[in-house]
Amino acid sequence: MIQGDIVSAIVGRDIHPLVAKLLVDKGINDEALLEVTFEPKVENLPPPELIPDMEEAVKLTAKFIGRKELILIWGHDDADGVTGTAILYDAIKTVGGRALYYIPDKKSKGGHSINEEGLKYAVQNDVKLIITTDCCTNSQEDIAMAKEMGIEVIVTDHHEVFVEDPDYLIVNPKRGGAYPYLSGSAVAFKFAWHLFKITNHWDIFTIVQEKPEYFVWATIGIIADRMPIFSENRAFYNKAEEIFAEHTFTFQKAYENVKGKKPSLYDLTNIISSSHTKGSYHEGVELLMTKDINVAEEIMRRLVTFSDIWYRKAEEILNEVIKDVSTSRPYIIVDLGKKGMGYLGYVANKLKEKFKMPSIALGRRDDRKVVGELRAPQGFDTLELLDSISWMLIDYGGHKVASGFSMDEAFLPSLVEEIDAFFAEKGSVDYMRAKADLVLKAEEVDDRFFKDLVKMGFLGLNAYVLIEGKLKDITDKLLSVRVIDPQGFLGLYPPDTQVRVLLQTTPDGLYLDAMEKIGD
Incomplete structure (x- = not known):
């Protein structure tokens, strides 16, 4: 349509x-x-085959399964990639396939794509098909290298699509047929769903009965990757909460035994986010899949301890960084060196939240390559920035407000200069307007508009609406809905003052994010 x-x-x-x-x-x-x-x-949920390449990719997978050829699930080293890996690995084994998994360390060379070390592992094990999860949409050269080694590649991912005319199958909701902001784990779920459909004739209700843990795993990925809990993601989340209350999976019981309390979905997301990879062995995957409570508890103890240590270290690094942060530029950039690896995303996000501007945290891999994580307020496109400096980058990718890159250390002196040039050309950013998904005059809206905004917020829509006009005209139309105004913005000015008000939809009502006076 x-x-x-x-x-x-x-x-x-x-x-x-x-x-x-x-x-x-x-x-x-x-x-x-x-x-x-x-x-x-x-x-x-819309049927999975609506996503481009899904039908062909699943049928190709079924052929490899039928021929008993080994399939390698290649995951991204974060909670979204871990849960997606668990889903695909288990699904292939469930329908009688032979499978391994491999998750390269994201701090290593090629950690966000297919790399030589992993391909060597694949060749040694006579792997014939690689299925990625949460990565590799734009990895043309790496996939070509795999094909030269006689390995077919199917990509399942959810990141932005830049590649043109790929000669490999890409199952990605950004191409249509699904909610474009599915997590990588939810894409993996839909792949598994279609595989079950054509091999075992399972429908979604059968999956609820036979594989209830998949909904929990998919939702952990949604939460971890901060995907909007709306539309399809809301359906996964609702079902996961229901299943979580009705079942006690081994990984749940292990958490309860170690921590002395029942976990929430968010608790388990933090635990999986703390897990480590050794390539062909990942603590997070093993924790999710084991049925042995002793094994689960052993892994859980390590991850709980590491999570506590990690958080303390992250806060220590952040507090050190904040002391020396300069806000003289329209962005923040900090260099954490080797000690920052593993904390870059956390630091960049916290700086973004505190200073309300795009923030970049740099670190060093063991091979002396520079790694960067970007986080930005809603309305700023970090990928546009990375596009502008792509000539100096080894690789980059992610989402508009959260992305990452790697580069040679030799280019580091030019990095700030190039970013300065980007911001100079872009000019000053009006973040209230840039953050807004919709900009309206007060006379364009009525109380029904606000009521429907609240209705969609209750269903999970996270949107920002900027309303400009006389304060009284705006507040009168807000009388019929719940407005959350913790800063007391609506009482700052006389009723006849011309203002602009930024409202955010939430499940609890309209949150007043910002307000400022227009003109003198």
Whole structure:
């Protein structure tokens, strides 16, 4: 459907036209998503085969399974990649396939893609097919190298797509057929779902009965990667919470035995995020999949201890960094050296939250290559920045507000100069306007608009709306909904003051994120 038709279909569900347009802009751009968006249950999930290349990729996988050829699941070294790896590995074994998994250390060379060390492992084990999870959409050269070694590659991923005319299969919701902000683990789930469908004739209800843990694993990935818990992701989240309350998986019991309390989904997300890889052995994958409580408890103790130590160290590094942060530029950049590896994303995110500007944390790998993590406020596109300096980068990727890169140390003196040039050309950023998904005048909206915003916020929509006009006109139209105003912004100015107000949708109501006076 074209955009106008989708908007009309949403309006037909008694949604304000401006809210309908906002939903389309936030990814509800396919009629197949409407049911699961307005009623987020797993039975309303769009069928997996709607994603481009899904049908061909799963049928190709089934051929390798039928021929008893070894399949390697290649995961990204984070909680999203770990949970996606567990899902695909277990699914292939469940339908009678032979499988291994490999997760390269993200701090190593090629940690975000297919690398030579992993390919050597694949060749040594006579692997014939690699299926990636949470990585490799744009890894043309690496995939070509694998094919030269006689290994077929199927990509499952959720990152932005830059590659043109790939000669490999890419199962990625950014290409359509699903909520574009699925996690990598949710994409892996949909791949497994379709595999079960064509091999075992399972439907979604059978998966709920036979593999309830998959919903928990997929949701851990959604939480860890900070994907919007909306539409399809909300359906996964709702089912995972229900299953979590009804079942006691081995990894749940291990947490309870070690910590003395029942875990939440967020507790387990932190634990999986603390796990380490040795390539063909990953603590997180093993913890999720083991049925042996003794093994699970042993892994859990290590991860709980490491998580506590990691957090203390992260806070120590952050506090050191904050003392010397300069805000003279429109962005923050800090160099943590070797000690920062493993903490870059955390530090960059905390700096972004504290100073409300794009933040870059640099570290050093053992091979002296520089690694960077970027985090930015909503409305700033970190990938646009990386595109502008791509000539000096080895690789880069991620999402608009959170991305990463690697580069040769020799280019480091030029890095700040190039970033300065990017910001100089871009000019000053109005973050209130840049953050807004929708900018409106007070006279363009009514109380129904705000009521429908609240309704969608309750369903998980996270959107920002900037309203400009007389303060009284705005507050009068907000009277019929719950407004969360912890800073007391609405009482700052007289009613006739011209202001602009930034509102965020949340499950609890409209959160007043910022307000400023217009003009004198």
